[in-house]
Amino acid sequence: MLAYILRRLWQMVPTLFGVMLLLFILFNWVGGDPSYILAGKSFSAETLANIRHQLGLDKSLPEQFLIFVQQVLTLDFGTSWSTQQPVADILGSRIGPSLTLALPMLLVSLLLSVIIAAIVAYVRGSLTDRLVTLICTLAMSVSALVYIIAGQYWLAHKLGWFPILGWSDSLATNLWLYVPLPLLLGLVVSLAPDIRFYRSCFVEEMNHDYVRTARAKGLSEQVIMLKHVMRNALIPVVTSLMMSLPYLFLGALLLERFFGIPGMGNEVLNAVDRSDFPVIKAITIYVALATMLFNLLADIVYKLIDPRVQLK
Amino acid sequence: MTQASPLLSVRNLGVSFRMESGEHFQALKGISFDIAANRTVALVGESGSGKSVTSMAIMRLLPENNTEIAAGSEILFEGRNLLQADRRALRALRGRDIAMIFQDPMSSLNPVFTVGDQIIETLMLHTGMRRKAARQRAVALLKEVGLPEPDRKVDAYPHQLSGGQQQRVMIAMAIACEPKLLIADEPTTALDVTIQQQILQLLAALQKKHGMAVLFITHDLGLVGEFADEVIVMRHGEIREHGPLQQVFTQPQDAYTKALLNCRPQLDSRPARLAVIDDFLQDQPYQTPPQRERGYTAGDDIVLDVQGLCKSFESREGLFGKHVFHAVKDVSFQLARGKTLGIVGESGSGKTTVGLTLMRLHQASAGRALFNGQDILAMSPGEFHAYKRRIQIIFQNPYASLNPRFTVEEILLEPMTLHAIGRDHAERKQLAAALLERVGLPRRALQKYPHEFSGGQRQRIAIARCLTMKPDVLICDESVSALDVSVQAQVLNLLQDLQDECGLSYLFISHDLSVVKHISDQVMVMQHGQVVEQANADSLYANPQHSYTRQLLSAIPQGWPQQGGTRVA
Numbered sequence: 001m002l003a004y005i006l007r008r009l010w011q012m013v014p015t016l017f018g019v020m021l022l023l024f025i026l027f028n029w030v031g032g033d034p035s036y037i038l039a040g041k042s043f044s045a046e047t048l049a050n051i052r053h054q055l056g057l058d059k060s061l062p063e064q065f066l067i068f069v070q071q072v073l074t075l076d077f078g079t080s081w082s083t084q085q086p087v088a089d090i091l092g093s094r095i096g097p098s099l100t101l102a103l104p105m106l107l108v109s110l111l112l113s114v115i116i117a118a119i120v121a122y123v124r125g126s127l128t129d130r131l132v133t134l135i136c137t138l139a140m141s142v143s144a145l146v147y148i149i150a151g152q153y154w155l156a157h158k159l160g161w162f163p164i165l166g167w168s169d170s171l172a173t174n175l176w177l178y179v180p181l182p183l184l185l186g187l188v189v190s191l192a193p194d195i196r197f198y199r200s201c202f203v204e205e206m207n208h209d210y211v212r213t214a215r216a217k218g219l220s221e222q223v224i225m226l227k228h229v230m231r232n233a234l235i236p237v238v239t240s241l242m243m244s245l246p247y248l249f250l251g252a253l254l255l256e257r258f259f260g261i262p263g264m265g266n267e268v269l270n271a272v273d274r275s276d277f278p279v280i281k282a283i284t285i286y287v288a289l290a291t292m293l294f295n296l297l298a299d300i301v302y303k304l305i306d307p308r309v310q311l312k
Numbered sequence: 313m314t315q316a317s318p319l320l321s322v323r324n325l326g327v328s329f330r331m332e333s334g335e336h337f338q339a340l341k342g343i344s345f346d347i348a349a350n351r352t353v354a355l356v357g358e359s360g361s362g363k364s365v366t367s368m369a370i371m372r373l374l375p376e377n378n379t380e381i382a383a384g385s386e387i388l389f390e391g392r393n394l395l396q397a398d399r400r401a402l403r404a405l406r407g408r409d410i411a412m413i414f415q416d417p418m419s420s421l422n423p424v425f426t427v428g429d430q431i432i433e434t435l436m437l438h439t440g441m442r443r444k445a446a447r448q449r450a451v452a453l454l455k456e457v458g459l460p461e462p463d464r465k466v467d468a469y470p471h472q473l474s475g476g477q478q479q480r481v482m483i484a485m486a487i488a489c490e491p492k493l494l495i496a497d498e499p500t501t502a503l504d505v506t507i508q509q510q511i512l513q514l515l516a517a518l519q520k521k522h523g524m525a526v527l528f529i530t531h532d533l534g535l536v537g538e539f540a541d542e543v544i545v546m547r548h549g550e551i552r553e554h555g556p557l558q559q560v561f562t563q564p565q566d567a568y569t570k571a572l573l574n575c576r577p578q579l580d581s582r583p584a585r586l587a588v589i590d591d592f593l594q595d596q597p598y599q600t601p602p603q604r605e606r607g608y609t610a611g612d613d614i615v616l617d618v619q620g621l622c623k624s625f626e627s628r629e630g631l632f633g634k635h636v637f638h639a640v641k642d643v644s645f646q647l648a649r650g651k652t653l654g655i656v657g658e659s660g661s662g663k664t665t666v667g668l669t670l671m672r673l674h675q676a677s678a679g680r681a682l683f684n685g686q687d688i689l690a691m692s693p694g695e696f697h698a699y700k701r702r703i704q705i706i707f708q709n710p711y712a713s714l715n716p717r718f719t720v721e722e723i724l725l726e727p728m729t730l731h732a733i734g735r736d737h738a739e740r741k742q743l744a745a746a747l748l749e750r751v752g753l754p755r756r757a758l759q760k761y762p763h764e765f766s767g768g769q770r771q772r773i774a775i776a777r778c779l780t781m782k783p784d785v786l787i788c789d790e791s792v793s794a795l796d797v798s799v800q801a802q803v804l805n806l807l808q809d810l811q812d813e814c815g816l817s818y819l820f821i822s823h824d825l826s827v828v829k830h831i832s833d834q835v836m837v838m839q840h841g842q843v844v845e846q847a848n849a850d851s852l853y854a855n856p857q858h859s860y861t862r863q864l865l866s867a868i869p870q871g872w873p874q875q876g877g878t879r880v881a
Contacts, residue, residue, distance in 0.1 A: 213414065215373055216371055218403045218437060231425075232424055308424075
């Protein structure tokens, strides 16, 4: 096990290097010259040269890449080009609000979708099953934007059940006051596809021979479903969950934007708007790292759920 | 309950399934039979005969949403009609009074729980034992069914055990609560011949020891001779014959029973053509065909000369370590034109790896394979391409080895296009249709998909696919093992006809020694990746030299023991 983890960590080095190379080439090829943006309307050749020197853009490409490598190794991406704050400080202050929304959403969504999926899989073919499938299909066909705007208009503005948008410095206030509406809308968007997917996992497991064995033993349907089928069906569920974890760091782009939540998603949009390369670079690298680490974690969790998995 | 009333009494049981098309398929057409306490009844029939439906009906495990039980059906267990029992009563019955073991032990055990947990679960459910006591009992049960190191294996997961060990676990689970009736549905079909014999002996011993009644379901009449008291022969949802074991074997009344008794290849006779069911269902009596002589002769033209073939697999261990597994060690043989070399051995003996390495689906680790004097293992992929056509393989599982999204026409035409056989599409299609007819399928089968065919028919399609390339050597890797004995006889006859017609050479890989004896000129016995014995088929079976060969031979089901091996036609 330990040998496996070490080998996997070692294999991440070339992957990360590939991500860095790609990122660097993309920025230099299609990114344009940020000094024009930073200089604003009244630029002269002198200010431009000045800005380029400050940003290190006058150095040769290999030199710039070396600096990038150094930044990744120290996880110090310098200061933002637009606000001059250290990138680490910016990201540090943004991750909290993002997780405040994303973590509860992930947990509630997982719990609800697994339970609903197990129930409809158990009564598959019935009216309930078909009704849930219909609702899911309808829910999936409507754009997330419609939910957000409709939710803000009806539930917040007209009925006044929630604030329309906003954020505070207190975690409790956020959780009680500002998170519920975006959480609810986020669930509406994420539940439908998850329920459909998990339902198919459960249904597939229920057709296996060991379910027949369990029935032949005299076990009740609840025990068969919750013990025998659940553990097997969890395997694909864990995969899809682990795949979605890195996005926790990116935050919910749309929700944060519409509800004025100062999280990572908002920061990404701002950084792209302003061509704030240090921030974009840092976020890209962090997401790449998170993806690789969660993939490793997913494989280890597999092993815990499914003893047949061999870590090689 | 008096001594006279049977333990289980099936009365007029009719079962039909509603198909998706809305039609009804009648799986059981009103069958009746009894099982007395402490007796073993064998239910014999081919796929689709309704034998498994019968067992599932007794357990009330048929899917509720599309099954219809005919009015007037009764399944009386100790006088109680199970068809009217409620769910709670059924749950109390299942696993305690009636237990069941299934064909495929690997898929019948839950892969994510230890075998101990799965036995303990049954014990705690029905006997009210505490976990600790149940665990001790589980270990004792595993010991009773002959699992080695039961103290340790109780914590093993199903995939860590061999197929035979898994079936032992299933049996331990089934007998855990001392059931009155044990239903065994094809419990040995997925197992090697020596393991099959051990499992049968175990079931017979447990039946005597615990005084259970056993309902033994199988497609192979040859298996039941050794321990059944009564035999029921089923076909198309009806009982064709029902009688004491000896009577069914020595004086079969029904033509279908006679056919089943005769279509299994025998060790002591090699008819030019195996009997098939249809031979017995016609008006005129069955004539035993003349015997066929087999064996290599001095003047044989050698097509394939394999010398010192080795294949090893490497797997990682630890951070830098490697583990090398030698699947095939120094295997040499010669395959003569128009003859058959049989390779026998159990799972893991390396017999399949030999076939795959010769097809270059595995890269050989060492050795040469001279095909008409050219070493096909040393060729570049480009050079080998021309030879690919000439060595073809038919796999075991006809359900998995044909692409389900291709029509039969596409399956047959693809290799012809790849190897530029036939001038144009029309000619290829003509050829494909002719080959289909040759293997016994109608021309209109071209437009169908594999799932529309039965297992035997699919294996015919696989054979036709190989024939499109006009191969010299055909590797048959357990090609008839998954088929019912009656269908197996048809496919073996087809293979024999094709060999005689086209001069094909067969490398016939199988764990079934009777089948290998029937079709082979020379036989090679493999164990742990090595050849332990190699000789002409007749002399090897008559006079086995190696102890392992003798062990394999003694494990072959003997049919009806008093018969002395000869069959009544």
